[in-house]
Amino acid sequence: MDNWLNRVRVVLCRPEGALNVGAVCRAMKSMGLRELYLVSPLPFDNDEVFKMAIHARDIYENAVVTDSLEEALGDTALSAGITRRRGAKRKWFSILPEELAEKSAALESGITALVFGNERTGLDDNELNLCNIACHIPTSPEFPSLNLSHAVQIVTSVFYRKSIGEHTGAYNPITREELDNLVQVIHDSLDAMNYFKAADRFHTDRYF
Amino acid sequence: MDNWLNRVRVVLCRPEGALNVGAVCRAMKSMGLRELYLVSPLPFDNDEVFKMAIHARDIYENAVVTDSLEEALGDTALSAGITRRRGAKRKWFSILPEELAEKSAALESGITALVFGNERTGLDDNELNLCNIACHIPTSPEFPSLNLSHAVQIVTSVFYRKSIGEHTGAYNPITREELDNLVQVIHDSLDAMNYFKAADRFHTDRYF
Incomplete structure (x- = not known):
């Protein structure tokens, strides 16, 4: 049976931190995701990446590197920019991860891209405009800042939960x-x- | 109004990594949690902690250090061991983070403790037995291993979502x-x- 999660891609725009990228790989694999795209990454110290990725190093080894976000999204059916912002040509709606997972799961074919921005600056306007939709992770207004890999972990966790259904065991x-x-x-x-x-x-x- | 989240405590048992503890502080604060207990922690390099905690360093500075989990749970009304395991005197049920948040939010008073184990070994049997209930984060069976701070981020995120309701904006x-x-x-x-x-x-x- 087609597992819809196999058609979900994580795209990191301009990632800087090797430890972060490794932690993203681990976060993805723990939630059943495998496909990673790196857009204009800095050259990484692989040992640093593997240190955090642990047994998810295959995700990094198989990652696709592109020069532009256009390239990374070229074959996708749905792309979501994960961001607190709305962009210049603002997205009027920013949905929740659960709502995004619903939309993604409803696609009978085609790839969904989860697009994350640079660690310090997030997604820029141009990157967000290239996405179909904006998605935000609710956070405390007092300290809304999430580490990149933690943001990936939250969204991928919501996707994994969606893929296995509401309950983890049969419940009658x-x-x-x-x-x-x-x-x-x-x-x-x-x-x-x-x-x-x-x-x-x-x-x-x-x-x- | 009493914000139920103010009565939720994160308890780390035998944490080893200063970076992890810093990342836990950041994860907590981003989701509106403030109270951290450290049970038998190793001595940490504070600079390492602060490097990851960023603006959540106050959480670490105000953390309560105890020698035993009993002490950290003494004044709690509900304690949940976050674990993939069930313990020797097994917990027959392990609930989902959403179910735990429901239970916690339903308490009109009293502290809920979210109890996390050591980074490498998780919660031991004795620690889990001291908790009222077990809670697990669904993960891929192929790679179920979560980083400590990522586990904290997922659970605290679910708690924060519960605290703000199903939708982040008014939706009629x-x-x-x-x-x-x-x-x-x-x-x-x-x-x-x-x-x-x-x-x-x-x-x-x-x-x-």
Whole structure:
């Protein structure tokens, strides 16, 4: 089955920090994303990248380097600039990561690009204008500044959650009647085992 | 008004990395959390911490250091161990960050502790047993390893989102009839301004 997450690309515009790029690789892989594009990156010390990427170094090794954001977005169907700003030709709407994940998951084909800006300056106007849509991560107005890899981690985490559904395990609510019956069976069984006399406090105090 | 987030504490058990602790401070403050407890931390190079904390250094400066997790949890009403594991006296349920935020927000008083383990080894059995509940961050089974500060960022982000509600701006859906009327008014107005002849492509191509 087509896993929609396989069609989600992370694009870093003008990244500067090797440690950040490594941390982005780890953040991506932990959330099931694999495709990284680096637009006009500085030359990186690979050892620094790998130090933070740990077992996600393959993401860096397979990263595509482009000279321009146009190139990195050329084959995409949906591109979102992750930013607190709206740009000069302002985006009138900036959606939430959850809303972006909804849109991306609804695409039956085509690549979604998550576009992140430089660590210090973020996305510039031109970069944001090249994106279809703006997306922002809600933060405290007192200190809205997120580390690049942390921003990637939040958005990719939301995407991963969307891909696995609302609950991580199968969850089938049962009726009150079924629940009461279940409790009765458990209680009777424990009673038959003499549990209520035998159980010591050590083994039960963390039960509830 | 009581902001429930002011009653949420981050507890780091046996943290080793000064950079990690700094990054945790930044992650917390960006999501409106202020109270940090450090249980048996190594002695940290403060400059390293501040390098990553940036303007969140006050969180580190005000952090409470304790010798034991018991001490750090003594005055809490709800404590959650953030972990992939379940412990020896296993927690039978491990909830999602969103579910934990629901529980925490529902407390009318009392402190919620978000308990994170050591960077390399995570929470040990004893630490997890001291918590009321386990909470896990869904990750890709291929690479489930999260950096400590990234784990803190994801959970605190979910808490912040819970605190500001589902939508960041007021959103009042309108009826189809109202929408049609609105579109008509906009269209008529633009037409009256001779917009459709005057507008050049440059200014409209990013409109839709």
